[in-house]
Amino acid sequence: MDQSSGSDFDYLLKLLxxxxxxxxxxxxxxxxxxxxxxxxxxxxxxxxxxxxxxxISGKKLKLAIWDxxxxxRFRTLTSSYYRGAQGVIMVYDVTRRETFTNLSDxxxxxxxxxxxxxxxxxxxxxxxxxxxxDRVVTKKEGVEFAREYxxxxxxxxxxxxxxxxxxxxxxxxxxxxxxxLTDEGSTVVKRNIFRQKPVSDVATSACC
Amino acid sequence: xxxxxxxxxxxxxxxxxxTNNSAAATVAKHNNGDGGxxxxxxxxxxxxxxxxxxxxxxxxxxxxxxFLSSKGIGWTSWKKRWFVLTQTxxxxxxxxxxxxxxxxxxxxxxxxxxxxxxxxxVVVKADKKLLTVQFPDGRDGRxxxxxxxxxxxxNEWKAALDEALANAPTASPKVGSTGTLKNEKGDTxxxxxxxxxxxxxxxPVVLGRPILLALEDIDGTPSFLEKSLRYVEDYGVKVEGIxxxxxxVEDVERRIREYEQGKLEFxxxxxxHVIGDCIKYVLRELPSSPVPASCCNAxxxxxxxxxxxxxxxxxxxxxxxxxxxxxxxLQRILxxxxxxxxxxxxxxxxxxxxxxxxAPLLLRPILACECDLGxxxxxxxxxxxxxxxxxxxxxxxxxxxxxxxxxxDNIFGEGDMLSDLYSDSEEPGSESEELSEDEYxxxxxxxxxxxxASTSSQSGGDGDGYEKNTKGPRTIRSHTISHKVxxxxxxxxxxxxxxxxxxxxxxxxxxxxxxxxxxxxxxxxHVGHPENDNVQPSTDIEFIDNIQRSSTTADSHANTKHxxxxxxxxxRLEEQLQKELDLRRKLETGIKISQQALFSQFSTNExxxxxxxxxxxxxxxxxxxxSNPETVKDDHQATITSQESKDTSSSKDMKRYSTNKxxxxxxxxxxxxxAMSKITNGLNFLxxxxxxxxxxxxxxxxxxxxxxxxxxxxxxxxxEFDNHLRDRQNVNSTTRNHRQIEExxxxxxxxDAP
Numbered sequence: 037m038d039q040s041s042g043s044d045f046d047y048l049l050k051l052l053x054x055x056x057x058x059x060x061x062x063x064x065x066x067x068x069x070x071x072x073x074x075x076x077x078x079x080x081x082x083x084x085x086x087x088x089x090x091x092i093s094g095k096k097l098k099l100a101i102w103d104x105x106x107x108x109r110f111r112t113l114t115s116s117y118y119r120g121a122q123g124v125i126m127v128y129d130v131t132r133r134e135t136f137t138n139l140s141d142x143x144x145x146x147x148x149x150x151x152x153x154x155x156x157x158x159x160x161x162x163x164x165x166x167x168x169x170d171r172v173v174t175k176k177e178g179v180e181f182a183r184e185y186x187x188x189x190x191x192x193x194x195x196x197x198x199x200x201x202x203x204x205x206x207x208x209x210x211x212x213x214x215x216x217l218t219d220e221g222s223t224v225v226k227r228n229i230f231r232q233k234p235v236s237d238v239a240t241s242a243c244c
Numbered sequence: 245x246x247x248x249x250x251x252x253x254x255x256x257x258x259x260x261x262x263t264n265n266s267a268a269a270t271v272a273k274h275n276n277g278d279g280g281x282x283x284x285x286x287x288x289x290x291x292x293x294x295x296x297x298x299x300x301x302x303x304x305x306x307x308x309x310x311f312l313s314s315k316g317i318g319w320t321s322w323k324k325r326w327f328v329l330t331q332t333x334x335x336x337x338x339x340x341x342x343x344x345x346x347x348x349x350x351x352x353x354x355x356x357x358x359x360x361x362x363x364x365x366v367v368v369k370a371d372k373k374l375l376t377v378q379f380p381d382g383r384d385g386r387x388x389x390x391x392x393x394x395x396x397x398x399n400e401w402k403a404a405l406d407e408a409l410a411n412a413p414t415a416s417p418k419v420g421s422t423g424t425l426k427n428e429k430g431d432t433x434x435x436x437x438x439x440x441x442x443x444x445x446x447x448p449v450v451l452g453r454p455i456l457l458a459l460e461d462i463d464g465t466p467s468f469l470e471k472s473l474r475y476v477e478d479y480g481v482k483v484e485g486i487x488x489x490x491x492x493v494e495d496v497e498r499r500i501r502e503y504e505q506g507k508l509e510f511x512x513x514x515x516x517h518v519i520g521d522c523i524k525y526v527l528r529e530l531p532s533s534p535v536p537a538s539c540c541n542a543x544x545x546x547x548x549x550x551x552x553x554x555x556x557x558x559x560x561x562x563x564x565x566x567x568x569x570x571x572x573x574l575q576r577i578l579x580x581x582x583x584x585x586x587x588x589x590x591x592x593x594x595x596x597x598x599x600x601x602x603a604p605l606l607l608r609p610i611l612a613c614e615c616d617l618g619x620x621x622x623x624x625x626x627x628x629x630x631x632x633x634x635x636x637x638x639x640x641x642x643x644x645x646x647x648x649x650x651x652x653d654n655i656f657g658e659g660d661m662l663s664d665l666y667s668d669s670e671e672p673g674s675e676s677e678e679l680s681e682d683e684y685x686x687x688x689x690x691x692x693x694x695x696x697a698s699t700s701s702q703s704g705g706d707g708d709g710y711e712k713n714t715k716g717p718r719t720i721r722s723h724t725i726s727h728k729v730x731x732x733x734x735x736x737x738x739x740x741x742x743x744x745x746x747x748x749x750x751x752x753x754x755x756x757x758x759x760x761x762x763x764x765x766x767x768x769x770h771v772g773h774p775e776n777d778n779v780q781p782s783t784d785i786e787f788i789d790n791i792q793r794s795s796t797t798a799d800s801h802a803n804t805k806h807x808x809x810x811x812x813x814x815x816r817l818e819e820q821l822q823k824e825l826d827l828r829r830k831l832e833t834g835i836k837i838s839q840q841a842l843f844s845q846f847s848t849n850e851x852x853x854x855x856x857x858x859x860x861x862x863x864x865x866x867x868x869x870x871s872n873p874e875t876v877k878d879d880h881q882a883t884i885t886s887q888e889s890k891d892t893s894s895s896k897d898m899k900r901y902s903t904n905k906x907x908x909x910x911x912x913x914x915x916x917x918x919a920m921s922k923i924t925n926g927l928n929f930l931x932x933x934x935x936x937x938x939x940x941x942x943x944x945x946x947x948x949x950x951x952x953x954x955x956x957x958x959x960x961x962x963x964e965f966d967n968h969l970r971d972r973q974n975v976n977s978t979t980r981n982h983r984q985i986e987e988x989x990x991x992x993x994x995x996d997a998p
Contacts, residue, residue: 057601058489079488079600083635105600105638116634134492134517141493 045098053103054143055127056135060163063194065103068204073195080105092208118150122217123157123207130162131170155216158187159207166193305329306404311391329404331411334358360412366405373398450500451529456569468503472523473580480516481587487601491517496525533608534573539565540609547644559655575656599645607641
C-alpha cells in the first residue's frame with residue numbers, strides 16, 4: 037500500500053507463497069512488502085495477504101501476494117487459494133533438507149493439482165542463506181530441482197533482505213513476459229486438473 | 245464399540261487427500277451458496293455431520309441397513325448404507341462393521357453421521373417408508389431423510405430413534421446450530437480411503453484409531469500417540485520450532501511404519517520434528533475430529549461470550565457437550581502443548597504459536613468451515629467467501645485453543661465439572677457485554693477494594709472459573725490438574741488490573757448465586773472478589789459481600805429473612821433485565837438482517853475478494869486483541885460519545901452514590917436493606933444503560949439505512965458494528981488503522997469491478 041492510488045496500475049498479479057511451515061514465507065512477504073525484518077513471526081494460521089505496488093520494466097503493477105499456513109494444508113482452501121494465480125513462489129529453508137524434499141514430494145503436486153493457470157510461473161526460493169554455516173541444501177541442488185521442475189530459482193534471506201526484491205522482480209518479469217498471463221481475460225484459464233507436463237518453455241534462470 | 249472391534253483392521257490411506265478435497269470443497273461451496281440471503285438449506289438433502297466416535301461408550305439402540313438419500317435438483321437417489329444408532333449419534337458405514345472384516349485390507353470406516361440431541365424428532369411417511377430425523381435447533385435445517393427396506397424395519401427404526409432421541413444429550417444452548425453439516429464423502433473419497441495400505445492384522449495400528457483408543461490400547465498400554473506426546477514432552481520441548489517446523493513427510497511415514505512393525509519405543513536420539521509431526525499426522529488421521537463438530541460449535545459459542553464469562557462458558561460447553569474420550573484426548577494434547585509453550589525461551593514456541601500449529605488438528609470441524617462463525621461471511625457461494633471463512637475459522641480456532649491453554653486449570657480443573665452445568669443455560673449467546681468499563685474510573689475503588697480484601701478471606705470457590713480474564717499473561721503451572729486455582733487465580737487477577745469487563749447478566753447471576761449459596765451454607769465465608777474487578781460489577785458484589793459478612797457475623801436469622809425477600813427482588817429485577825436483553829437482541833437481529841441484505845448486493849470480484857479478506861482478517865485481529873488485557877477504547881465509541889455523555893454523567897453519580905454507601909454500611913454492620921437498595925439501583929442503572937444502548941442501536945441502524953452507501957454500510961457493519969455489539973469494551977487503535985487501510989482500498993474496489 038505504498039501508493040494507495042487505487043486504480044493506478046497496469047496489471048494486477050496474484051502471487052502465492054507456499055512451502056513447509058517455518059521456512060520463512062511470512063518473513064519473506066513481510067521483508068518484501070514492508071522492508072522490515074522481524075525476527076520472530078508467529079506461525080501463519082489460515083491465510084494472509086499483502087498488496088504491494090511496484091514499477092517493473094516501466095509498468096505499474098499491483099501485486100497481491102498470498103501467504104498461507106504451511107502447517108496444515110487447508111483442504112477446503114486450496115482450490116480458492118490457487119485460483120487465478122499467475123505466480124507461485126515455492127519456499128524452502130536451505131538449512132533444513134526436509135523442507136526442500138517436501139517441495140517436490142508435497143508442494144509441487146499441490147500446485148499441479150490446484151493451479152488453474154496453465155502458464156502460471158513457478159519460482160523456487162531457498163530462504164535463510166544468512167545462516168550459511170547451517171546450510172544443508174546446496175545451491176546446486178536448488179538449481180537442479182528448478183531445472184527439472186521448469187521453474188525459476190533464487191536463494192535469498194528474508195532476514196538480511198538479500199535477494200528479496202530480486203526474487204519478486206524476477207518472477208514478475210517472467211509473468212510479464214508470458215502473454216497468456218497478462219492478456220485480458222486469460223487470467224482464469226479453464227481448470228485442468230490433470231495437466232501432466234510442466235510448462236516447458238519456462239527456462240530456468242538462476243540469478244544470484 | 246463397533247468401531248473398536250473393527251479398528252484393528254483399520255489402516256487408512258487418507259494421506260492422499262486429493263479426492264477428499266474436491267468433495268469437501270463442494271460441501272463448503274454448497275453451504276455458502278445457501279447461506280447467502282439468510283435462507284438456509286432449502287432442501288432436506290441428507291446433510292450429515294461428520295461423526296464423532298463419541299458413540300463409543302454408548303449403547304447401540306439399533307443397527308442395520310437403511311437407504312440414504314442424496315438429492316440433486318429434481319432427482320433423488322438412494323444409497324444403501326449400514327446405520328448404527330446410539331444415544332448420541334447416528335452413524336453410517338458402507339457395510340456392517342460387525343461383519344467379519346476382510347482380513348487387513350479393507351477398512352470399513354464411518355462415512356458420516358449425525359450427532360443427536362434431545363430436540364430432535366422423527367417423522368415417518370409410512371407409505372414411502374421414509375424416516376425423517378429433524379432438529380428444530382439447526383438454523384441450517386439439520387434434516388436427514390432415510391428410507392427403510394421394509395415397513396417393519398421402518399417401525400423398528402422409528403421406535404429406536406425415538407428412544408435414542410429421548411435419551412440424547414440436551415440441545416446445545418445456542419439457538420443456531422448444534423451441529424453442522426457434512427455430506428457423506430463422495431464415493432470416490434470412500435474408495436480412496438478404503439483402498440488402504442497393507443495394514444497387516446495383529447500389528448499395532450497407529451493411524452485411524454477411534455478416539456477412545458487414541459491414547460491407550462485396549463489393554464491399557466500407551467498408544468503410539470501417547471508415546472509420541474511423552475517424547476515431545478521429554479525431549480522435544482528444547483527443540484526450536486517444535487510442532488511448527490515440518491519434518492520430511494517420508495520420515496514421518498517411515499517412523500509410523502517402523503512402529504507398526506515393532507519398533508515400539510522411542511529413542512532419545514530420534515528427530516523431535518519427526519515425532520512432532522507424527523503426533524500431527526496421527527491426529528489428522530483420526531477417523532473423527534478430536535473435538536467433534538457439535539463441541540466445536542459449543543466452544544465457538546462460548547468463546548463469543550464476554551471475556552468475564554468466557555472461561556466459565558467454555559468450561560460449561562466442555563462439560564456439556566464433550567464425550568469423555570474426546571475430552572481426555574483434548575486435555576492430554578493441551579498438556580503437551582503447554583509443556584512446549586513453557587519452554588518458549590528455548591524452543592521459541594509461544595502459546596499462540598503452539599495454538600496456531602495445533603488448532604487446525606484439534607478443532608477440525610471449525611477449520612473445515614463446518615461451524616457457524618456468524619453471518620458475516622455469507623456473501624455468496626464463490627471461492628472468496630470460502631477463503632475468508634477459512635481464514636476466520638483458523639483465527640477462531642487458534643483463539644479458542646489459546647484460551648484453552650491459558651485457562652486450562654479453570655476450564656478443566658477440578659472442582660466438579662458438573663456443578664457448573666447450571667450456568668450455561670442462563671445466558672445462551674449472551675451479548676450483554678455492552679457495559680463498557682471505560683467509562684468508569686478504576687482508581688476510585690482501590691482503597692475500598694483493598695479494605696475488602698483484608699476483611700474477606702480468599703477461598704477458591706466455584707466462582708473462580710469466571711472471575712478470571714481469559715487472556716491474561718499466564719502463570720506457569722504444573723501439568724497435573726492441580727488445586728492451585730486459588731493462588732494462581734490471585735496472581736492472574738492482579739495482572740489484569742482494570743481490564744475486566746463484566747456483563748450485566750453476570751452481575752445478576754453472581755448475585756443470585758451468592759445469595760443462594762449463602763442461604764444454604766451460611767457459615768462459609770465467601771469469595772472475595774478480585775481487587776481489580778471492574779467498578780460496576782464490584783460494587784454489586786460488594787453489596788453481596790456486605791450482606792454476607794453482616795449475616796455471618798451476627799443476626800443471621802433476620803438476615804436470612806431479608807435475603808429471601810431480596811432474592812425475590814433480585815429475581816424480579818433479573819427478569820426485567822432479561823427482557824431488556826431480549827429487546828436488544830431483537831434489535832441486533834434486525835440490524836444483522838439489514839447487513840445481510842447489503843452483503844448480498846455486494847458483488848465479488850478478484851479485488852473485492854482480497855480486500856474483504858483483509859477486512860475480515862483485521863476483524864479477527866481485533867477480536868483477538870479484544871481479549872488482550874490492554875483493551876483500548878473502540879474508536880467507534882468516540883462517534884457516539886455525545887450520546888453517551890449523559891450516560892457517563894449518570895454513571896458518575898451512580899458511582900459516587902455507591903462509593904459512599906459501603907462505609908456507612910460497614911459501620912452499621914446491618915444495612916442489608918441499603919445493600920438491597922443498592923442492588924436495585926445497580927440493576928436499574930444497568931437497565932438504563934441497556935435501554936440507552938438499545939436506543940443507540942436503533943438510531944444507528946436508522947442512520948445507516950438512510951444515509952450510508954452500500955460500501956459504508958459494509959464497512960460500518962462489519963467493522964464497527966459487529967465489534968460494537970460483540971465487545972463494546974474492546975478494540976483500539978488498530979481499528980483506526982484498519983479503517984484507514986480499508987478506506988485506502990475502497991477506491992480500488994470500485995475501479996476493479998468489471
